[in-house]
Amino acid sequence: MQSLTAFYTAGAVGADERGLIAITAVLMLFVFIPVVSLTLFFAWRYRESNAEARYSPKWSHSNLLEVFLWGGPIVIIAILGTLTWISTHRLDPYNSLASENQDPVQVEAIAMDWKWLFVYPQYNVAAVNELAMPVNTPISLHLTSDTVMTAIMIPRMGSQIYAMSGMRTQLHLLPTQTGDFMGKNYQYNGRGFASERFHARSMTDEQFKSWIKKAKASGQRLDEARYAELTKPSQPEGVTYFSPVKPHLLNYVIKQYHTGSPRNRITRTAER
Amino acid sequence: MLGRLSLDAIPYDNGIIMFAVALMAIVGVVAVGSTTYLGKWGYLYKEWLTSVDHKKIGIMYIILAFVFLLRGFVDALMMRAQQATAGPGHSGYLPPEHFAELFTGHGTMMILFVAMPLIIGIINIAVPPQIGARDVAFPFMNSISLWLTYAGGLLIMASLAVGQFSTAGWTGYAPFSEYPANPSTGVDYWIWALQISGIGTTLTGINFLVTILRERAPGMTLMRMPIFTWTALITMIMVVLAFPALTVALGMLTLDRLFDFHFFTGGMGGNQMMYINMFWIWGHPEVYIVILPAFGVFSEVTATFCNKRLFGYRTMVYATMVIALLSFTVWVHHFFTMGQGPLRNTVFAISTMVIGIPTGVKIYNWMATMFRGRIEFKQPMLWTLGFILLFTVGGMTGVMLAIPGIDYKVHNSEFLVAHFHNVLIPGTIFGMFAGYTYWFPKAFGFRLDEQWGRRAFWGWTIGFTVAFMPLYVLGAMGMPRRMVSYSNPAWTPWLWVAAFGALIVLYGIACQVVQLLVSIKNRDRLADLTGDPWGGRTLEWAMSSPPAEYNFAVIPTVHGIDAFMEMKEQGTAYQQPAEYSDIHMPKSTPAGLVIGAGAFVFGFGVIWWIWWLAILGGLTMLASVIWRACTDDVEFTIPAAEVKRVEDERFRKLALAGQRGDVIDTGSRGRMPFGGDMTGLHPG
Numbered sequence: 001m002q003s004l005t006a007f008y009t010a011g012a013v014g015a016d017e018r019g020l021i022a023i024t025a026v027l028m029l030f031v032f033i034p035v036v037s038l039t040l041f042f043a044w045r046y047r048e049s050n051a052e053a054r055y056s057p058k059w060s061h062s063n064l065l066e067v068f069l070w071g072g073p074i075v076i077i078a079i080l081g082t083l084t085w086i087s088t089h090r091l092d093p094y095n096s097l098a099s100e101n102q103d104p105v106q107v108e109a110i111a112m113d114w115k116w117l118f119v120y121p122q123y124n125v126a127a128v129n130e131l132a133m134p135v136n137t138p139i140s141l142h143l144t145s146d147t148v149m150t151a152i153m154i155p156r157m158g159s160q161i162y163a164m165s166g167m168r169t170q171l172h173l174l175p176t177q178t179g180d181f182m183g184k185n186y187q188y189n190g191r192g193f194a195s196e197r198f199h200a201r202s203m204t205d206e207q208f209k210s211w212i213k214k215a216k217a218s219g220q221r222l223d224e225a226r227y228a229e230l231t232k233p234s235q236p237e238g239v240t241y242f243s244p245v246k247p248h249l250l251n252y253v254i255k256q257y258h259t260g261s262p263r264n265r266i267t268r269t270a271e272r
Numbered sequence: 273m274l275g276r277l278s279l280d281a282i283p284y285d286n287g288i289i290m291f292a293v294a295l296m297a298i299v300g301v302v303a304v305g306s307t308t309y310l311g312k313w314g315y316l317y318k319e320w321l322t323s324v325d326h327k328k329i330g331i332m333y334i335i336l337a338f339v340f341l342l343r344g345f346v347d348a349l350m351m352r353a354q355q356a357t358a359g360p361g362h363s364g365y366l367p368p369e370h371f372a373e374l375f376t377g378h379g380t381m382m383i384l385f386v387a388m389p390l391i392i393g394i395i396n397i398a399v400p401p402q403i404g405a406r407d408v409a410f411p412f413m414n415s416i417s418l419w420l421t422y423a424g425g426l427l428i429m430a431s432l433a434v435g436q437f438s439t440a441g442w443t444g445y446a447p448f449s450e451y452p453a454n455p456s457t458g459v460d461y462w463i464w465a466l467q468i469s470g471i472g473t474t475l476t477g478i479n480f481l482v483t484i485l486r487e488r489a490p491g492m493t494l495m496r497m498p499i500f501t502w503t504a505l506i507t508m509i510m511v512v513l514a515f516p517a518l519t520v521a522l523g524m525l526t527l528d529r530l531f532d533f534h535f536f537t538g539g540m541g542g543n544q545m546m547y548i549n550m551f552w553i554w555g556h557p558e559v560y561i562v563i564l565p566a567f568g569v570f571s572e573v574t575a576t577f578c579n580k581r582l583f584g585y586r587t588m589v590y591a592t593m594v595i596a597l598l599s600f601t602v603w604v605h606h607f608f609t610m611g612q613g614p615l616r617n618t619v620f621a622i623s624t625m626v627i628g629i630p631t632g633v634k635i636y637n638w639m640a641t642m643f644r645g646r647i648e649f650k651q652p653m654l655w656t657l658g659f660i661l662l663f664t665v666g667g668m669t670g671v672m673l674a675i676p677g678i679d680y681k682v683h684n685s686e687f688l689v690a691h692f693h694n695v696l697i698p699g700t701i702f703g704m705f706a707g708y709t710y711w712f713p714k715a716f717g718f719r720l721d722e723q724w725g726r727r728a729f730w731g732w733t734i735g736f737t738v739a740f741m742p743l744y745v746l747g748a749m750g751m752p753r754r755m756v757s758y759s760n761p762a763w764t765p766w767l768w769v770a771a772f773g774a775l776i777v778l779y780g781i782a783c784q785v786v787q788l789l790v791s792i793k794n795r796d797r798l799a800d801l802t803g804d805p806w807g808g809r810t811l812e813w814a815m816s817s818p819p820a821e822y823n824f825a826v827i828p829t830v831h832g833i834d835a836f837m838e839m840k841e842q843g844t845a846y847q848q849p850a851e852y853s854d855i856h857m858p859k860s861t862p863a864g865l866v867i868g869a870g871a872f873v874f875g876f877g878v879i880w881w882i883w884w885l886a887i888l889g890g891l892t893m894l895a896s897v898i899w900r901a902c903t904d905d906v907e908f909t910i911p912a913a914e915v916k917r918v919e920d921e922r923f924r925k926l927a928l929a930g931q932r933g934d935v936i937d938t939g940s941r942g943r944m945p946f947g948g949d950m951t952g953l954h955p956g
Contacts, residue, residue: 005750020677028668035635035664042642043657046578047649056644060581065640069587073632080671081622087677088621092614148448149544151609151684155750159680160609164545165447165538169611182760186684186752188441189448191368194756257539 005155010181010202012097012174013158020087027076093159097138097174104138104172107131108250111143111150111163111185113233114192119249125215126222126242126249128230129198131183134208139173144254146231151187154200160186166257168250175202192235199239219243224252275881276457281435286370288350293433322860324411325821326396329418331715333393334708336425340385345781347378352739352771358757359764371756372439373458377428379442380462384469385425387562387696390704392417392476395504395565397715398707399480401812402498404489404830406823409482411858412900417472417479419868424469427875431461435879438462441754443555444525446536446547451529457879460529464875467522470515477511480504489811491830495589498810498833499575499582502589503568506596510557510564513600518554521547530878545610552603560599563695564592566703567634570656573706574638575834576806577653578645584637585833591630591637598627608676609683617676624674631667635660650806651725655706658733659698666694669744687747690740697736705732705784713800717817721794724787731780739773742766801929803922809834814845816922822855822910825919848923852915856907863900867893 009015046053096104108119109131119126131154133139143152143163152171153160156179161171183200185193203211220226222242227249246252283289307313320328350366351374358364366374400408408414431437438458440449449459484505488497497505525547527533534542575582582588604612604620638660647653669691672678682688705728713719746766751758791798804813814836815823826849832838839845874889876882 004745004748014681017677017681020675021672021681024672024675024678025668028671031632032664032668035639036661039639039642039657039660042639042645043647043649046642046645046647048646054644055580055646057580057646059644060583060585060641062640066584066587069584069633069636069640070629072636073629077625077629080625080675084621084625084675084677085618087675088618089614091677091680092617093609093680094611094613145538148453148538149445153684153750153752155681160683161680162607162610164610167611182750184752187445188372188754190372190439190453193754194368194758197759259539 009156009158010175010177010179011154011157012176013091013172014156015176016087016091017158020083020091023083024080027080031073031076091159093161093171095172096140097172102137104140105134107139107141109141109143109152109163110250110253111145111147111152112231113147113190114185114196114235116152116183116185116196116198117230118198119245120212121245121247121249123212123216124244125212125219126245127215128236128240128242130239131198131200132208132211133173133175133200133202134205135175135178135202137174137205139175141171141173142250143169143171144250146253146256148189149187150185150189152183153186154181154183156181157183157200157202162187166254168254178202178204178207190233192233195235215241216243222246222249273882273884275877275883277434277880277882281457281880282433283436288366288370289432292346296429296432317862318860321865322415322862324407324415324858324860324864326400326408326411326414327715327819329414330393330396332418333389333396333421336422337386337389337393337704340381340389340425340428342781344378344381344386345777347374347381349774349778350374351378352767352774354756355758356764356767356771358755359767360759360761363757366756368756369436369439372441372754373437375754376438376441376458376462380438380465381428382696383442383558383562384466385421385428387700387704388469388473389421390708391507391562391565391700392421392473394569394704394707394711395480395507398711398812399501399504400483400487401714401815401819401823402501402810403484403487403492404811404824404828404835405483405487406827406855407858408479409487410479412861412864412906413475413479415861415864416867417476419864420472420475420871421469423868423872423875424465424467424472426872427461427465427468427879430876431458431465435461443548443551445551446525446528446544447538447542449525450537451532452537460879463522463526463529464879467519467526468871468875470518470522473511474515474519477508477515480508481512484508489827489830492835495586496830496833496835499571499585499588500565500568500810503564503571503592506592507561507564510561510596510599514554514557514561517550518558521550521554524550526878548607548610549603552606553600556603556606557596557599559692559695560595562700563703564595566659566700566707567592569652569703569707569710570638570659572810573652573656573710574641576710576808577648577650577656578642579648579807580641580645581834582637583640583643584633587633588637591633594630595627598623598630602627605674605679608679614676621674621676625671628667628671635664650709651720651722651729652706652710652806654726654729655702655709658729659702659706662698662702662733662736663695666691666698669694682747684752685747686743686751686753689753690743690747693736693740693743697732697740702732705729710806711812713798713805714803714812714815714817714819716795717800718791718795718798719800719805721787721791721798724783724790728780728783728787731776731778731783733780735773735776735778735780737773738776739770742770742773746770801925803926804836809837811835814839816925820915820918820922822857822915825849825852825855825915846923846926848919852912852919854912855910855915857910859906859908861900861903861906863896866896870896 106122110117115129117126117128118131145163145165150163151160152163158173161169163169179202181200183198185196219241222245307316354364354366354371435457440454440459444462447453484501524535528535534540536542536544536547571582571588602620602624605624608617673691709720709725746763751763800817803816811828870889870892874886877886877889
């Protein structure tokens with residue numbers, strides 16, 4: 001059952017969504033069970049060879065029945081609609097998540113062909129294909145894309161959100177368990193799509209501190225030139241660390257798409 | 273001279289594609305060779321290619337749909353085989369680009385070149401006779417629609433041999449489908465296949481909208497129309513409103529790709545979100561365009577095979593209208609994860625769920641029609657029962673996906689893939705198969721074999737369940753759609769089950785092919801001499817099978833819903849009129865065929881930047897339109913004597929059927945057996 005990641009999650013948002021799926025599924029069974037059982041029953045009962053069954057070839061209208069036929073679905077949809085109103089506002093990926101723990105960790109995520117760059121402006125480090133998160137701490141992701149439309153998703157952790165060039169989207173996460181979870185782009189973006197994955201590592205505060213130290217120690221400088229090189233289509237195997245990182249990198253990437261350059265920046269060699 | 277076309281465009285390094293091309297070439301050579309050998313070119317040209325007869329156009333639409341069903345299904349088999357064998361440590365047998373062409377081609381073909389031609393074909397065959405008309409309002413335009421659809425289909429076929437098809441998915445999201453990210457001809461093939469066939473569909477929409485509003489038999493008020501005609505009318509209104517959005521979106525994408533515009537690019541003020549909105553403003557109504565006529569078929573079939581009036585006729589009409597209206601208000605649910613605020617998501621989520629209300633009511637009405645009926649489990653009814661049971665699952669998961677909180681978890685996953693196949697296969701495809709088996713005897717004069725039909729039904733039903741239920745599980749396990757390979761070993765067994773399910777569907781399709789061949793072989797035994805093989809309730813069953821060119825020798829007068837049933841009950845169904853009058857019918861014309869050919873040439877020229885060829889194609893279209901517009905001689909007359917000869921022959925057959933006891937033999941009660949009103953028969 002643990003493999004049903006939409007149900008068994010390691011984050012606060014995910015647990016909320018699991019409850020929502022369960023309630024909806026139960027409500028839907030109130031439609032499903034009567035429809036299936038009555039259809040099968042009618043098919044059997046009113047089969048042509050059954051002379052016992054009543055036959056009313058002209059019966060085609062009943063006000064009372066119509067009230068129930070319309071009323072039933074209306075009631076169910078009214079309940080679901082209310083549930084939707086509440087849950088959509090509560091589960092909005094833009095909502096920052098409250099926690100007893102300290103201020104949120106800010107992360108800037110930049111989608112590229114076919115990898116993710118995660119920048120930690122508070123710590124002046126960045127990593128390709130590794131998103132480190134201290135457990136029970138709210139994570140505030142600001143996303144953009146330096147390529148075609150992309151969608152970030154950590155199935156065990158929470159919601160999916162698109163990343164688009166020239167624009168900023170947001171996603172908030174709150175890991176409640178430690179572990180190494182699969183993160184992925186869910187929006188098809190070409191040849192490297194299937195194997196484009198990153199590690200979403202949820203860790204204790206101490207581990208996170210030493211992760212920052214490791215990144216700082218092993219990192220290379222991420223300036224404009226290095227960044228330009230990084231955006232070239234590639235599928236890096238391992239994780240690369242950067243430190244220091246060009247300040248306001250996310251804004252820099254977004255603004256590239258607002259200059260009047262004659263060509264769209266998104267270029268790639270022919271698919272075949 | 274040849275734009276960007278060169279010999280390199282032929283993918284001779286790809287064995288699989290070259291095999292498919294060779295297969296296509298062999299089929300083509302066999303078709304051309306046998307037509308020549310049998311000396312049938314004249315017949316083919318005169319009776320079919322240039323025909324403006326709605327019945328023949330309908331049949332040609334359905335032939336196109338079945339060809340593409342086979343191609344689209346082969347794509348599906350290949351994808352299932354790839355995903356089953358591309359688990360951790362394996363890469364399967366397909367490179368990523370080829371896999372992307374497969375899922376793009378599969379979606380494009382199944383929606384635009386299987387579902388749409390099936391629906392338009394069946395509407396062509398059934399709607400004019402259902403309203404007591406001799407043809408559509410604009411028969412020549414109908415021929416243009418057909419050949420534009422063929423031109424679009426032919427471009428997809430051409431992309432197999434010359435160049436490649438799009439890798440951007442059937443939705444072609446920008447900026448991935450823009451020139452800088454995707455400079456190959458694939459996206460252009462996709463654009464022009466959709467654009468050309470889409471204009472054909474828009475013309476069909478106008479045509480049937482006018483036909484249904486203007487060509488109804490005397491006495492057939494709107495609220496007496498057969499329910500299938502109602503769904504066709506509402507669908508055509510949707511076509512006319514929705515398809516222009518696609519035409520404009522594709523036009524803007526073309527300007528981006530060809531002339532460096534920036535409507536949907538990432539930079540220079542382009543807005544990729546605009547493309548997605550425009551696409552789904554067409555795309556969501558399109559989903560209902562392909563489902564509503566299927567609902568119409570289910571309504572006809574349920575009433576006919578339960579031998580009972582349809583429950584809640586008015587409710588059905590209003591529910592269909594509500595669905596159509598709401599379908600234009602839900603498009604944002606295709607991208608809840610694009611970052612718009614919770615209020616906007618909530619509004620579109622609730623409008624989506626509200627569609628569940630009229631849809632649910634329709635299902636209850638079909639059940640209420642079965643209640644106290646006399647149900648005959650013939651093939652069309654089997655497809656209908658399969659639909660009700662399986663579609664309910666798809667509806668449930670649809671409501672789940674409509675809740676943004678859940679969609680955030682399963683968007684772009686296999687759960688979504690399972691959901692839309694769960695509504696489109698039991699909904700549209702089963703509906704069209706029900707319609708195919710239901711109206712086949714009307715179109716060809718003999719029924720389809722029951723035994724093989726049942727096998728096909730079980731193959732599809734069981735195969736569908738085995739192939740798609742695992743995808744729900746995979747979606748819940750976090751598997752994204754469109755994966756050429758993956759690293760999670762837990763997914764592999766489910767993908768094997770899904771692949772096995774696809775093989776069971778293959779069995780179902782094979783049974784349908786065998787069914788057609790067996791039925792042609794036994795056509796005398798399966799012959800429908802009366803024109804009313806099922807105890808039908810609507811006017812098309814008042815015609816002979818196959819119908820005369822003019823459908824009705826005398827236009828019937830309608831007094832209520834289920835017009836033909838009423839005639840049978842009053843004993844007026846088979847009275848031969850004392851005399852006939854001349855009938856004016858539209859003449860065949862090659863102009864539609866030429867316009868279609870011109871559209872193909874134009875599309876091919878633009879795709880490959882061969883501008884002189886594009887201009888040539890465009891001028892061909894223009895010239896044939898002008899030529900046709902200047903032709904006054906567009907009708908011919910069937911003299912009354914000829915009508916009498918044809919009708920006498922029909923009544924001779926009817927008398928024969930009465931002696932054979934054809935209808936009585938099917939053993940159903942509660943309908944007027946044919947023999948019962950033999951009094952109305954005065955052959956000759």
